[in-house]
Amino acid sequence: MSLRLARTASEAYLYMARQPCEHCGATGFEPERSASEVVDGVLARRYLGACPSCGMWREFVFRVPDDASAPLDDGTGFGGPTPSELLDPGEWLELADAMFAQVPDSPVGLTDAQRREASGALGAGIAALAEVVKFIRPGADSVSPFAFWTERGRALSLDARWRFDAERLRGDLADARAVLSGFAD
Template sequence: MGLRLARSSSEAYLYMARQPCEACGTAGFHPARSASEIVEDTLARRYEGACERCGASREFVFRVPDEPFAPVTAEQGFGDSRPSELLDPGEWLEMADGILAAIPVSPAGLTDAQRREAYADLDAGAAALEEVLKFVPAGADSVSPFAFWTERGRRISLDSRWRFNAEGLRDSLSKVRAAQRSFAG
C-alpha cells in the first residue's frame, strides 16, 4: 500500500483540506471520524467523512510517526525535521504565499482580535516557509528540482525556481518573523 507519513495531525488536516473531492472537485474536507489502526503491520490513522458539497464518501489513511509530534502552535511547525511526504515544497510555498498575502502591512489601526489573528497567520506562514527549507539537502543551496512530485508543486517550481534558493527562503522567513513581532504588542 505504501502509506505516506503524516508527521502531525495538523499536517494531515492541511493535506486533506487541500485535496479536491474525486466526485465534484471541491476542496475543504473535514473528516467526521478518525481512528488509529494497523495497516500492513504499520500504525496508521484513518480519516473518513463526506464531501460537504456533494456528499461523496471520502477517506484518507496515513502512516503515523514512531514518535508523535504534537505542536502547540504553528511556530513549532507542521512536523518534525523530516521533509513532508504529503505536501511538496511548491505546495508549502504556495500555502505560505496565500497566508502571508492576506496579512495587513502594519498593525496600526487593528483591534486586539485582528492583531492576534494576524500574528497567528504570520506564525502559520513562517511555519510553511520552514517546511520548504526542510527540502534543502544538507550542504545544498536550494531545493532540488527532483523534490517536486505534484503537478501544482512542479508548476510553481518551474514558474519561480529562484524562490527555492535557501538563502532567499531564510531571508523571507526572517522578515516574516520580524513582522510577526510587530503584531505581538
Template sequence: MPQTLPLARTNLEARLFLRLQPCHGCGSTTCDFRSAVVNVAGDLVSRYTGTCAGCGVLREYEFRLPEQVLVPGVDTVRFGSDEPSELLDPGVWLWYSDQCARQVPESTDGLDERGRRAARHTLATALAAVHEVLKFVPDGSPSVPDSAFASVDGRAVYQREPARFDRDRLEAVRDHYANLLSAG
C-alpha cells in the first residue's frame, strides 16, 4: 500500500496540498490537520487527520515519506528536493507563487520588524514555488511539457497563459524574486 501513496517530500509541501483540498462533504478548505508518522503494512507513512470546520467530517490523508528527510532552513523556504512534486502540478505551483507575491508590499519602509520578516518569508515562499515549477522542465527543454499539468486547476492556469511556463520566463521570475530578497 505505501508504494501507491503519493510522496510528500516535506511537511511544508504536504500542508500546502492539504490547504488546497476541499472537503468531500461540504467543499470547505478549512481544516486543522494534525500529523503523525504511523506504521502501515510495515512501512512508515505520514498521516494527516483533521475535522472539517464546515461540516465536521473526519478528513484523513496519507503520504509516503522521502528516503531522506529535508531539514528546513532557517531563513529559507523549501518544499522538496530536486525531483518534481507528486502532490501539486506546475500550474498549481505557479498559481501559489502568484498568490504569495501579491501579498508582498512594494516597500517595507512602513513595516515594523515583524512585518518585514513576514514580507521576506512570503517572498521567499513565492520564490520557492517558482523553483518547484522549474523542476518540471526537462533538461534541454524550453518549457514545462503539456503532460505535466495533471490537475484541473493547474491546467486552467496553463491554458490562460502557456508562455508563463517557458524556462526563460520562469528563470526571469525566479531571479527577480531572488534579487528582491537579497536587496531587502
C-alpha cells in the first residue's frame, strides 16, 4: 500500500473533513482517535472515527514526514515547501475562495470578535492560496494541467484555467496579505 504524505495534522484533518462518507456521502468527519505506527516500513498516522451523519466507522492512514522531530503543525499553514499529496491545486483554490468569501470588504465597524474571525478566515485563505502556488514548477507560467488529480480540481482547472496563472496567483496572494494587515488587531 502506498500512503500519501500528510505534511501536517492540519492538512490531514482538512483532507478527512472534505472526504465524503462511502456510505452516506456526508462530509465533516472528525476522527475520534489517532495513533502513530509503522506501515510497510514507513512511519504513519492512523485516524479513526464514526461518520457524523450515519455512524459508519471510517479510517484514514497517512504517511508522516520522515523527520519525526518536526512538529505536526507550526501554525503557519498546511505544509512545508513541497506541494500537497492530499489536495490538488483546484481543491486548495476552492478552499481559499470559501475562506475569502467569509471576509467582509472592510474591517470598519467590526467588533473585536468579528475582526478576529475575519482575520482567521483571511489567514486560512492565504494559507490555502499559498498551497496552490507550491504546485507551480520553477520557470513555469502556470500550474500544470497534470497537477490536478481530483474531479473537483480538474473541473475548476477547466472552467477557470486563468486562475492558475503564476503571476495572477502570486499577485492574489500578495493582495490578500495586504488586506490581512488591515484586519490585524
